[in-house]
Amino acid sequence: MKTALAALLLLCLTAVASAEETAIGFRSTTLPDAQNHRALQMVVWYPAATAATPELIADNPVFVGALGVPDAPPAAGEHPLVVLSHGYGGNWANQVWLASALARQGYIVAAVNHPGTTSKDRSPQVAAQLWQRPKDLSRAIDAVLAQPKQFGAVAKQRIAAVGHSIGGWTVMEIAGARFDPALFARDCDIHPKLGGCIGYKQMNPAGTPAGKAELAKDLSDKRVTAIVSLDLGLSRGFTDASLAALPVPALVIAGGVPTEDMSPELESADMVRRMPKASTQYVEIGDATHFSFMAICKPGGMALIEEDSPGDGMICRDGQGGRPREAIQQQVVELITAFLARTES
Numbered sequence: 001m002k003t004a005l006a007a008l009l010l011l012c013l014t015a016v017a018s019a020e021e022t023a024i025g026f027r028s029t030t031l032p033d034a035q036n037h038r039a040l041q042m043v044v045w046y047p048a049a050t051a052a053t054p055e056l057i058a059d060n061p062v063f064v065g066a067l068g069v070p071d072a073p074p075a076a077g078e079h080p081l082v083v084l085s086h087g088y089g090g091n092w093a094n095q096v097w098l099a100s101a102l103a104r105q106g107y108i109v110a111a112v113n114h115p116g117t118t119s120k121d122r123s124p125q126v127a128a129q130l131w132q133r134p135k136d137l138s139r140a141i142d143a144v145l146a147q148p149k150q151f152g153a154v155a156k157q158r159i160a161a162v163g164h165s166i167g168g169w170t171v172m173e174i175a176g177a178r179f180d181p182a183l184f185a186r187d188c189d190i191h192p193k194l195g196g197c198i199g200y201k202q203m204n205p206a207g208t209p210a211g212k213a214e215l216a217k218d219l220s221d222k223r224v225t226a227i228v229s230l231d232l233g234l235s236r237g238f239t240d241a242s243l244a245a246l247p248v249p250a251l252v253i254a255g256g257v258p259t260e261d262m263s264p265e266l267e268s269a270d271m272v273r274r275m276p277k278a279s280t281q282y283v284e285i286g287d288a289t290h291f292s293f294m295a296i297c298k299p300g301g302m303a304l305i306e307e308d309s310p311g312d313g314m315i316c317r318d319g320q321g322g323r324p325r326e327a328i329q330q331q332v333v334e335l336i337t338a339f340l341a342r343t344e345s
Contacts, residue, residue, distance in 0.1 A: 023052075
């Protein structure tokens with residue numbers, strides 16, 4: 001417990017110091033879509049021109065938040081844009097650690113809640129529209145580009161997408177990977193215990209001819225110039241041809257602690273073997289679990305989760321005997337910023 005408290009204190013002190021160096025703004029908004037009944041909650045972190053005292057955002061009894069100044073004016077000049085996609089059953093706050101870190105380094109970072117697959121919106125009917133997830137990110141890009149006075153001006157040739165778990169699948173799709181529902185269904189007969197297969201069966205996105213056709217479409221957004229996948233799922237449904245021809249640089253990071261439902265060898269590593277070697281970087285973090293890419297749990301957070309939802313406290317666990325989650329995430333931030341710097345040069 002003492003170690004956890006010391007690590008948490010260090011994280012908070014680091015956040016305060018960083019906030020003093022670079023002011024970070026934070027805005028929350030809703031993107032309407034009356035035609036498709038798919039309104040999106042979007043939050044944006046951005047370099048700000050303010051001396052106001054920052055507040056903790058997305059901080060609660062279970063998870064550590066991050067500092068930002070609500071509705072601050074954006075800093076002058078153009079900034080690269082990153083859009084974030086959360087995992088199944090998650091929400092935009094899952095990667096608050098990454099969003100705030102990138103904003104401190106000069107990025108505008110927009111994250112959305114994908115309808116049907118968030119912690120407070122688990123609708124099987126809406127979740128089945130899996131093809132809407134890449135479109136959600138495109139809508140976020142549209143919204144940020146259209147409102148420079150709120151979020152800052154975007155350097156339009158520097159737009160990246162980052163996603164965790166099924167969010168990793170989402171950013172692969174927006175980069176140009178193509179999904180074959182029939183291929184994935186056959187593979188799930190061989191690997192039925194993979195989490196992607198279990199979740200896919202529950203959502204059943206290809207349950208109708210129309211859904212199957214939508215899922216197999218080209219869902220790419222040519223404005224995206226680089227992508228980062230964090231321990232993705234569903235990768236075994238991507239076609240070899242689309243992966244081999246992926247037109248943008250990719251950083252694929254995997255949690256190295258295998259479980260029955262999430263194996264880096266069967267997901268991230270398998271996908272990377274089918275991608276262009278010259279433009280793809282693969283890193284497997286040995287002491288990271290699938291959940292190490294989510295927000296840092298506070299001391300006692302696991303117990304609170306277990307009390308509310310028995311069995312789900314595992315999301316607070318990292319590799320046994322390994323580093324604390326904040327150290328793993330610092331490595332991930334360094335990997336991502338170095339990768340994006342190379343792709344932007």
